[in-house]
Amino acid sequence: MGAGHHHQLYLPGGSVVHRLPPQCKLIAVFAFAVVVVATPRERFWAFAAYAVLLGVVAALARVPATYIVRRMVIEVPFVLFAFLIPVIGLGERVTVLGLSLSVPGLWAAWNILAKATLGVAASILLAATTEPRVILIGAQRLRLPSLLVQIAMFMLRYMDVIMDEMRRMRVARESRGFEARNFRHIPVIARSAGALFIRSYERGERVHLAMLSRGYSGQMPIIHDMSASVPQWGTALALPAVALAVLGLGL
Template sequence: MGFANNLVEGLDPRSKIISFLSIILCMVLTPITRLKDFGLYFLLILAIAFIAKITPRQILKRMFFLIPFILFVAIFIPFIKEGNVYWSIKIGYWQLRVTYEGVWTFLNVIIKSGLSIILLVIASSTTTFPDFLQGMEMLRMPRLLVILMSFMYRYIFVLFDEAKRLMRARALRYFGSRYSEQLWIIGYMIGVLFIRTFERARRIYSAMTIRGFTGEIRSIKRFQFSYIDFLFITGIIISLLFIVSGIVYKLEHMKINNAHLWQAL
């Protein structure tokens, strides 16, 4: 396969899936108290973004739609997580307490989710969804999962169009009513959309069965591992080994205690 505009975009999708999942797995398993390690993860992800020629503006533009959902979930953690009280305030009959454990859990969710979103932005900017599915297929991922993701990608836009038609029909017939009545109408629209989705899925399944669909996803592209893919995966794994081994803390220990390098390692 020839290379595209940048190195990462021209890689085999399997190498990107393996590398990015390895980074996410290491980040999830790293304790949040090792903040310097997450700084190294951030530098590693920035290096990948630089190689992929993705600007910070592109990353922030896509993260803008996802970060609010993470904040909405995580903002309540410092107040509901039990532990040692760090700060408290009384508002009327309510006593709000922020705990140390809650703050660390909040940082854990925000930092790991934020770095994972940046990786997701890089992956989506350098890999088309059909190529991603084919990479999963070649990695022997569960076929049912790959098929479901393929159908979701193909028909999610159809469902969006169906929802827009329902909203347009509601807007043309709306003459003003109470808020409770609007909630009833929205619930009715959700039910109608679910029924139409179920009926469409049944028709699609019948049409595919008649045409002899066996569950195999075919593509005109043929991917093949190259030495560039091998070097990319090797570089990511070596970087992760340095981070996971705590090399930064060991070098600091060597500097403080004037120890030799082999003693610190």
């Protein structure tokens, strides 16, 4: 169904990582990503240590390595770009296997690859151990504007419904012998997109009516409250704290 990146990443489980409150995990992953991005690219061993840290988290969460690796395809376009940098980069050049490559370009490529890979892996771990709706509760706890949280909530709820509608329209097109092959077929796709928009918009209006019918007056009633204890914060923040310590060791 559709492109790979539409698949939900959540892997149900009951591990320590799964059970941590979402707001703790969000902050932990974000802080970890910031530490990774701020690490000087020459510090190879620091990146190795970060990878080990993520490996430990994955093991604790019982997320198989193959699962993470398979989900990393999302990164491919930028990996390709990263491989280009040494070729078109500036500065001193070295010859590797007959190719003239830029030294700063090689560094930059390594820098982007290492940091992006660690970032993607950390995000995958977060998404694999936390249900989307729970992540939203965490985001709300972290004072993300509630309107934004609600919009994201509705988007997640209706994503599959709309993708299904799109799929049905594609099946309808293809069963009448249509296949998008070249530029001339764009109008057909655009008409489908237009129809999809109208359906989405009208569904939005009906959902609003359904909400009104059950007493909605602009505020989401508070149904959940997930508070986090100090030990839970401690457990979650261990990840960025250790990463920061690794970074600090080299200063």
